[in-house]
Amino acid sequence: VYSPEIDRMADCVTPSEEPGVPDEPLYLPSLAHGLPPVPPADLDPYLDAAAACFARHGIGRTSVPDIARELGISRTTVYRQVGTVEQAARLLLARELHRFLAQLPAVLAGAIGPETVIRLLVAVTLFAREHPVLAKVLADEPELIGPFLTGELPELVRRVTAVATPLLERAMAAGLVQRRDPAVLTEFLVRVTLSLVLSPPPGDLAGFLDQTVLPALAR
Amino acid sequence: MMMLVAKLRWGADAPQDTATARARLLDAAEACFQRYGVVKTTVEDVAATAKVSRATVYRYFANREDLILGVLLREAGRFLGRLTVEINREPSFDRAVVESVLFTVDAVRADQNLALLFAPEAVGLTTSLAGASEALFELTADFLRPLFEDARASGEMCADIDLDEAAEWTLRAVLSLITIQGPVERDRVRQRSFLSTFLVPALAARPATRSPRRRHGPTPPTSSRRPSAELASRPVTSPQGRPKSA
Numbered sequence: 001v002y003s004p005e006i007d008r009m010a011d012c013v014t015p016s017e018e019p020g021v022p023d024e025p026l027y028l029p030s031l032a033h034g035l036p037p038v039p040p041a042d043l044d045p046y047l048d049a050a051a052a053c054f055a056r057h058g059i060g061r062t063s064v065p066d067i068a069r070e071l072g073i074s075r076t077t078v079y080r081q082v083g084t085v086e087q088a089a090r091l092l093l094a095r096e097l098h099r100f101l102a103q104l105p106a107v108l109a110g111a112i113g114p115e116t117v118i119r120l121l122v123a124v125t126l127f128a129r130e131h132p133v134l135a136k137v138l139a140d141e142p143e144l145i146g147p148f149l150t151g152e153l154p155e156l157v158r159r160v161t162a163v164a165t166p167l168l169e170r171a172m173a174a175g176l177v178q179r180r181d182p183a184v185l186t187e188f189l190v191r192v193t194l195s196l197v198l199s200p201p202p203g204d205l206a207g208f209l210d211q212t213v214l215p216a217l218a219r
Numbered sequence: 220m221m222m223l224v225a226k227l228r229w230g231a232d233a234p235q236d237t238a239t240a241r242a243r244l245l246d247a248a249e250a251c252f253q254r255y256g257v258v259k260t261t262v263e264d265v266a267a268t269a270k271v272s273r274a275t276v277y278r279y280f281a282n283r284e285d286l287i288l289g290v291l292l293r294e295a296g297r298f299l300g301r302l303t304v305e306i307n308r309e310p311s312f313d314r315a316v317v318e319s320v321l322f323t324v325d326a327v328r329a330d331q332n333l334a335l336l337f338a339p340e341a342v343g344l345t346t347s348l349a350g351a352s353e354a355l356f357e358l359t360a361d362f363l364r365p366l367f368e369d370a371r372a373s374g375e376m377c378a379d380i381d382l383d384e385a386a387e388w389t390l391r392a393v394l395s396l397i398t399i400q401g402p403v404e405r406d407r408v409r410q411r412s413f414l415s416t417f418l419v420p421a422l423a424a425r426p427a428t429r430s431p432r433r434r435h436g437p438t439p440p441t442s443s444r445r446p447s448a449e450l451a452s453r454p455v456t457s458p459q460g461r462p463k464s465a
Contacts, residue, residue, distance in 0.1 A: 138347065143258050145343025149399050180416060188417045191395045198343075199350020199394075201387065211380050212388045215420035 036090040036152075038098040039082075045071060046081050047095055050088040055132035058141050059089050090152070092133065097156065100124070101163045112171035114217035118209045121189065125196045125205060138198070145198070153190075161186040178219045188216070241279050244269055245293055248286045249332050257287060257341035287336065288348050292355060294333050298326055299362050306366060312375035313423050315366060317414045320389065321407070324396045337397050346398050350391075360386035367422075377424050385422050392418045 039047065049070040053062040062085050068075040082088040108116065128134055137144050165182040172179045192213060201208045234240040247269035251260040262283050266273045280286045305322050309315035327333045336345045349355050363386045370376035376385075392414065405413065 142343035142347050143340050145346070146339040146341060146398075149342060150339045153399055184413065184416070188413070191399065192391075194399070195350075195391045195395050198346050199391075208384060208387075211384050212421040215377070215425070216417045 036087075036094040038094050039091045043081060043091065044095075046078060047088065047092045050082065050085075051092055051133050054089065054092075055136050058136055059085065059133070059144060060141055064088075093152070096131070097159060100127075101159060104163050105167065108167055112167055113176045114214050117177070117189070117217055118206060118213060121193055121196070121209055121213065122206050124193055125200075128193070128197045129200065134197070149194070157187055157190050160190055164189075175219065177217050185217075189213075237279070241289065242293075244271075244276055244279055244286070245289050248290055252290070252332065252335045257335055257338070258344065262286070284344075284348055287345065288352055288354070290332060291336055291345065291349060292352075292358065294330060295355065295358055298323070298330070298333075299358070301326070302362070312366070312370035312373070313415065313419050316389065316419055316422055317411055320393055320396065320414055320418065321410055323393050327397050342398050346394055349394060356387065356390065359390045363389060370423075375424055377422055380421060388421055389418070 046067065050062070050067050053066045053070055057066065064078050064085060065075045067082075067085075067088065068078045071078070078088075082091055108120070129138075161183050164186045168177065168182040168185060171177040172182075192209075196205065234243055244265060248260070248265045250268050251264045255264060260283065262273055262276050262280075265283075265286060266276045269276070276286075280289060302319055302322060306315050306319050309318050327337060335341065360383055364382060367376055367382050367385055371378070371382075396410075
C-alpha cells in the first residue's frame with residue numbers, strides 16, 4: 001500500500017554525486033531491536049488492512065473484527081498475528097519507519113551536503129503529511145499524538161540516529177556539514193520534522209528551511 | 220433591555236462587557252481543565268461551571284478548541300510581561316534568544332493551566348491548535364519584533380532572515396521543547412548548548428559577517444561544495460532504478 005509513496009519520496013531526494021567522498025559501504029545497524037519490533041514481511045497484509053481501516057475510521061474506532069473483515073478472515077487469526085488494534089498500530093509504525101530508514105543510505109548515497117538534508121526534510125514532511133493514517137490522526141484523533149510523542153519518540157529518535165549517524169559522520173568528515181554531535185543533530189532534525197508535520201508553515205517549506213535549518217548545518 | 224437579557228443569561232452578576240464575559244468563561248474553562256482534563260472537558264461543562272447556557276458560551280467561543288486557544292492566549296499574554304523583564308537582563312542578542320526560550324519552557328511547565336494544555340493526552344490537540352493559530356503567532360511576533368529590530372540595528376541579527384520567519388522559528392523551538400522532553404533529559408547547560416547550536420545560527424549574524432565589511436549582505440557561496448543549484452537542475456530519478464509511481 002505504501003511503497004509507491006516511499007518511492008515517490010525517494011524520487012524527491014536525488015543523491016548528490018559530489019566528488020571527494022569515498023563510496024564506502026555503510027554499516028547499517030539492525031533495526032530489529034527495541035520496541036516496537038520491525039514486523040516480518042508476512043504480516044504486511046494484516047498491516048495493510050489495519051492501515052486501510054485506520055485511514056477510514058481512525059485508530060480509536062477500528063476494531064480487530066474490522067481488520068478481519070477487511071481481509072475476509074477470522075478475527076482469531078488477526079489476534080494471533082498482530083494482537084490488539086494498538087499493537088497493530090505500533091507494528092504499522094515500526095514498519096513504515098523501517099521502510100523509510102532502510103532506504104536512506106541508498107537515497108543519500110554519495111555526499112550529503114546541507115542542501116541534501118533540507119531536501120530530505122521536505123520529502124519526509126510531505127510523505128508524513130500525506131500518509132493516510134497520519135493524516136486521519138492529525139485531523140480527527142490529535143489526542144493520540146501526545147502519548148506517542150512522550151512514549152514512542154525516544155525509541156524513534158534512537159532508530160533514526162542509528163541510521164543517520166554514519167551518514168552524517170561521513171558528511172562531517174568530508175567537510176560538507178558543520179561538525180556536531182550526530183545524535184544531537186539527528187534529534188534536532190527529528191524535532192524540526194515533527195514541528196513541520198504537526199503544524200505546516202504557511203509558505204514555501206524549502207524556502208523556510210533554507211532560512212532556518214541551513215545556518216545550523218552549513219560550514 | 221440588553222441588561223435584562225444579560226442578567227437572565229448570567230444570573231445575578233452579569234458581566235459588564237464582552238471582555239469580562241470572555242474572561243469569566245475562560246476562568247470556567249480553566250476550572251474544568253483542572254477538574255476533568257483538557258480532552259474530556261466539553262462546552263457543556265464550561266457552561267455549567269460558569270452557570271450559563273451552552274448557547275451563551277457559543278456567543279463568545281466557536282467551540283471547545285476556541286476555548287482551549289483562548290486559555291492559551293490569555294496565559295501567553297500574561298507570561299510575556301514577565302518575559303520582557305527577563306530578556307532585558309541579557310547582555311547579548313544570542314543570550315537573550317536562548318534564555319527567553321528556556322525561561323518560557325520552564326514557565327509553561329510550572330504554570331498550572333499551561334502545563335495541563337501540554338499534558339500528554341492534550342498536547343497533540345494543543346500543538347496543532349497553537350501551530351495553526353494566527354493569533355498566537357501574532358502575539359509572539361509582536362513581542363519578538365522589537366528585540367529582533369534592535370539586534371538588526373546593532374548587527375547582531377542575521378541580515379537576510381525575514382523577521383516573521385525568525386519569530387515563527389523561535390515559536391517552533393519553544394513548542395517543540397515543551398511538547399517533547401526529548402530522548403534524553405538535558406540539564407540546563409546542555410539545553411543552552413542545544414539552542415545555541417541549532418536555534419541561534421538561524422537568527423544571529425555569523426561571526427564573520429559581524430565585521431563592517433560584510434555586514435550588509437549575505438555571505439556569497441565560497442565553495443563549490445554547495446550543490447543546491449546543481450541538484451535542483453538534475454533530473455529527478457529513483458536511485459534504485461525503480462519505476463516512478465503514477
